[in-house]
Amino acid sequence: MQITSTNIAKPTTIIFNGQEVVTGIYKIPTNRPIYLGKENVKDDEVTDRKFHGGEFKACYLFSENHYDYWKNLYPDLNWNYGMFGENLTVSGLDETKIHIGDVYKVGKALIQITQPREPCFKFGVKFGNQNVLKQFIEHGYPGTYVRILEEGFVKTGDVFTLIEPAKNSLTTHQFYNLLFSKHKNQEHVALAIENDALPLGKREKLRAFII
Secondary structure, three states, rough: EEEEEEEEOOOOOEEOOEEEEEEEOOOOOOOOOEEEOOOEEOOOOOOOOOOOOHHHHEEEEHHHHHHHHHHHOOOOOOOOOOOOOOOEEEEOOOOOOOEEEEOOEEOOEEEEOOOEEEEEHHHHHHHOOHHHHHHHHOOOOOEEEEEEEEEEOOOOOOEOOOEOOOOOOEEHHHHHHHHHHOOOOOHHHHHHHOOOOOOOHHHHHHOOOOO
16 A cells, blocks of 8 residues: 555535535645644644544545546546545555554554544535435445554655554454444454444444344
């Protein structure tokens, strides 16, 4: 995996259901290193702190490899890296191969894979279609948030080196399917609720599905 683009956003006001909402989803390439902090990416807009930023969502990664799929569905959009609200566009990021809890060194930072992206209405506004939320979930390749274990700068061209593979963990793809599946795989639920790379609140919600 390698960083293709570093992306940050300024606050942008959108209209949803007749109300103004400020968002940081409109990220654009920076063409310079960005600093990964413990709570967020420095100089990046994080408006809704309930659902973005913080320890388990300090930085968002999305795979460059999936761009062609979405460009084909939405050819009339003004495409650039950062389109999915990601801080880091990453070539070779494969949700079927990265695991919740994997620790990587990239640039000067040490990061841990945490939870996948769950799309919200702001994503729909950006794509001009709220149906994109369902499409994004069904596609099953949501990218991933990361926890910052050691802060530091990262830049375009930096390579991800796996430092510590997660033990007894789910792939990001498996966990995403678990979140949205009607009938929860019990083995996957058990693995998820014991994984401290996931926030406690999310693990507690999954605990309710144990049969």
